[in-house]
Amino acid sequence: MSASEVRPPVWAIAGVVAAVAAIPLAYVVIRGAGAGSETWSGLLDERIPELLIGTLGLAAVVCAGTLVLGTGLAYLLVHTDLPGRRVLLALSALPLAIPPYVGAITYADVLGPRGGLRDLLGVEELPSIFGFAGAALVLTLFTYPYVLLFAAAALRNLNPSYEEAARGLGKGRLAVMVGTTARLIAPALAGGTLLVGLYVLSDFGAVSLMRFDTFTTVIYAELGGQFDPPGAAALSTVLIVLTLLFLAAGLRVRGGGAFVQTDAGFRRESVHELGRARVPALLAVVAVLVLALALPLARLVTWTVDVLGEQDLGEFAGWAQNSLLVSALAASIAVGAALPVAIVLARRRGGRRRAGVLVGWLAQAGYALPGVIVALALVALATRWLDPLYNTLFLLVAAFVIRFLPQAIQGQEAGLQQIGANLSEAARGLGASRAGAFWRVVVPLLAPSALAAWVVVFLTAAKELPATLILRPLGFDTLPVRIWTPARDGLYADAGPAALLLVLVAIVPLYVLLARRRGVVPGLT
């Protein structure tokens, strides 16, 4: 046994965490498989093919859109001499702070049948925003930062010598861009795009408000009133399989295709001069920022100004407080539960490597579970076996923890990997006990990563919609609930104040995280 190996108690806790995290997944798949041939054949005849085409079509269009937007922006803002590119890059990542369902509300209003654009153009009627086109537009505008962050990090880490070597071998600038640069950052682009795809599969709020049916909306509707309908479980099983396929593809691209670049230590900036293309390039960037950031924010602000007088501020503070409470609880528990798993993952080697991989996979089952499905599983489990827990905060927090455990694990695993095992050994060689070495060396060094992971989980939990809708105790309203409820009935303006608060609360920590970590926040992307 080596001194730096993971101790049995840590293994045991990690195993328990992994088992608990995997329960909803196991439950849904078992229920789905046992849904009966009648349910299945009924669904397979019509519902499933239709949903597959709709959901996958939406995912494909949004992936393509975000790939173009994200890569284009990253290229212009990292790799060229565009004026103000540092500020613009930071701004370009901020739409991440606007939940797509909030974005959907603003677009449903602006482009809707009684919207501002119609008034502006002075026409009778606009083509309807609702349906596939609207869902694709909104999801693209508010998820492209995933691709942007991946692409920007890859471009920044790109060793300029490769491009210079290609130029030196007689390739023109365009040929280098396509043949060398794009090839080198391709794994990162694929990674970011697949995250977008995963998000589209799990999204509930934006597609609902855009009135486009995907798996999540249909599962949610099936759930209405009933506790454990077999149809919902069957559809969930299909969605989980889809998600796992996306995940597997993502792992393949990010793991197998990742290039190892020789590190030269200091990196020169490699900047392409835009020349006369500067002005159009700048206009393009500004246009994206207007559509994805300025316009929705402006709409939220005007709504807030309009309705704030009518709002009961005490009630409003209560919703914010509830959001804060569940998100903080979820973040704290998730970060705590993730630590043993992260330790197992970061320090796995030798004989128990496989066991470590298994623990890692199970603990990150939340990745494959859209919020609707986690909620469905927990409701069913609670009503069957743990009735006292039903209609309590416990279920909601548990759903958040399971769903966002992967973020907490990844953030801390990345942090642990930067703490070499020999730092603990050095501490022990100097007379510190195992626990002493952990407290005096690992904890202070891990703290920034753990804090970042906490913030990421907090922010994600604060804006989570479907699980909140299904699992919240009666009368327990959070900001997302108070955004959703009026918006579902088309009263967009009434959703304004809560939406604005939610966005503002997210923007500040997001900006700080992105600025301090130069856009690389494990778990966020």
Place this chain on the structure above:
Amino acid sequence: MSLSLEAVSKSFGPARAVAGVSLAVERGELFAVLGPSGCGKTTLLRLIAGFERPDAGSVTVGERVVSSPGAFLGPERRRIGMVFQDYALFPHLTVRRNVAFGLPRADRPRTMSTLELVGLQHKADRYPHELSGGERQRVALARALAPGPAVVLLDEPFSSLDAALRADIRRDVELILREAGTTAVLVTHDQEEALSLADRLAVMREGRLVQVGAPEDVYARPADRWAAQFVGEVNVIRGMSRAGGVETRLGTFDVARATGLSGAVHVAVRPEQLDLRVDRSGNAEITQREFRGHDVLYRLRHETGGTVLVQLPSVELFEVGERVFVGPRRAAVVSLVD
């Protein structure tokens, strides 16, 4: 005795990293373990430190058995100071707090006196990333020395330094260790480092110690052909053992150990144990000359076809293509390596 190992073995899966190593290091001695990468020398060090648990054998530090088949003392209780290859300085602590890490709280005088020993008292409040490579090295050494360990272990201590600095820093480290009077074991793959620094050294290969001795003995009288080749350049020449020495195609050599071997043997002849003179009817021709400043290494083609290495002071130079006579330098004593 400051450190001793008795038949220590350690395997990782099917790979035997350390195979039955026994070793004794005297108090105050500077001992080197020299071997190629993958020979098990770092594992040996980690077994002594207590970072790995041996499969068999025992380790004694000072008077205390720290590892034996029935008992195993954790690294924190062994009174060992370890200097890691990458130094493993705590990045969140200042130099002062790194050095004080292994000391009881508030042992300020000891911290400062150790920092003075390594000449870094003026950098006490810097963080590791603000130091040069050589300074980090000295902080790592100070941190290991501060608690007054029975033995200091150094894992490839100079490998991450610039070649230009290495010799100077090596000298500094030796002086610090000597001044502190500590027993030290260092592992390295650099024969020059081991030969110049150590009081005694062990040559390690595939988990075993091939030879243990003073640097001059190991160099002049290698235990076998592999050790001869690993520790410096060498000509391995076939010859016949006779009463007056070993007769070879380069002449007759005196042999170090009377082994009683007779008949066909091999001897290890260091390049500086040979001599050259220009001779039109000589037995070899110079094919290559490598000028090294204070001396020159010549590569010769012998008339029988083999290559011979000869090293001479650079006071007199021979030209490539010259015909020469090569033979034993006077008083050259070589060793059998069969």
